[in-house]
Amino acid sequence: MNNRFFLSIIAFILLMSCKQDYHLTRIEGKRIEINDSLTGNQDIENFIKPFREHVNNDLDSVLAYAVDTYTKNDGELNTAIGNFMADAVKEMASPIFKNRTGNAIDIVMLNHGGIRSILSKGNVTSRTAYQIMPFENSVVVTGLKGTSVKEMVNYLQKSKRAHPISGISIKLNSDFELMEATVKGEAIDNDKTYYVATNDYLYNGGDNMSFFRQGDSLYKLDYKIRNLLIDYFKKVDTLDLHADDRFIKTN
Template identity: 35%
Template sequence: MKKLSFSLLFVSILFSSCSKQLYQVQKANFTENTSINSNLKEDQKMNTMIAPYKLELEQTMDKVISYTPIDLPKDGFNSALANLSCDMVLEESNLIFEQKHGEEIDLCVLNWGGIRRSFTKGDLTVKNVYELMPFDNEVVVATVSGEKIKEMFQFMSNASLGHPLSGIQFISNDENSILINGEKLDLNKNYTVVTNDFLLKGGDQMNFFIDPISVENLNIKQRDIMMQYFEKYDTVQVNLDKRILDK
């Protein structure tokens, strides 16, 4: 049976209000834990206190920011949601990167495990974006060698999951098929890859990101960059082109 140690969490709610009234908090000592079970009754005073904050949060999270005319499944290779996730991160990141450097990012690589749910045709809300990407991962741009892109290709060729890709196409285990934005991979060239800080550290076994030539943090969360994208378009346009051509 789970146990819950009661704490004065309501203090943070009180201090988050616009009021400048000060509250004195005294330490509360409890000798027993409260068991979480069907016999636990709601605290009506607490419910009354948090009700306006709960309502405001629900109104914010339920705001419709876009619409998808098709289902957006996450599973499988080249899935609609995997394609969309990478495409929108690449598009929005390029707006930042081009302004700073006058050039575009070459490609985007994310991870299947970072997509936390699928969507059916219909409205997309603020809450949906948090459900899609609940983590506070930062968007980063890594400059890597052509050899590192080859390592990435080998990893993706043998992966059992359809990791999101954008800006790259290839046939599994066919090195000569690798195209970066329509051009054949040059092992002597450096490429810019937008991803997140979790993968940059080798998360999900993506060790090809370790020891890049350089890294730039765009100082924006992946969730926020996705939010920006959805807010720009009344209706989402999904590119269903295959990135891994034989899957």
């Protein structure tokens, strides 16, 4: 027992004597410039080539045809491309929401800045959808009382931008004062619940759209807007887009 005791003491002393405290005293870095002098690795290139070709073939397969070129700057309060995006969300997401809840999507609101590319005249492909919507944003639906919908209208009135909307009509006078706002042709009812589709970024307060968080419910459709656009392109043959009178200012 005594030998074991002394051996344990010696081992403990040796262990403690080996313990050292380390402190970070300096961080050094080196700048490595990426330029034309760097050469690729042919083995890696050969390995990824078939995968790249497969992805490019998928992205460049023709899904539809656009009769003109459309940009988000084509109009003051509503644009052809913005209307198309909001209408596409309403059309493609509505059956999913209806099937899950028994309710219909009344309104769609997206953001002007979320349109990241023009839609060019000619063939429309999956790559087109990635260019217009490169983000991973998904569709969500929230139930908003009419009072919150009126806050949304007030936001649109003050922003004076062509944020994509669908299902709601807004008319301003020449001084950007509200003249009329209707949903399905009827004045907004303060006590009624309207189901409003948007994306998860905006629902969480993006672009200062805090009114979405006032909703009494939230439904996540697990449907990326980019994928929704691809599905919409597959569904239609020709894209002939137009600005209209859903959000206008009178003279």
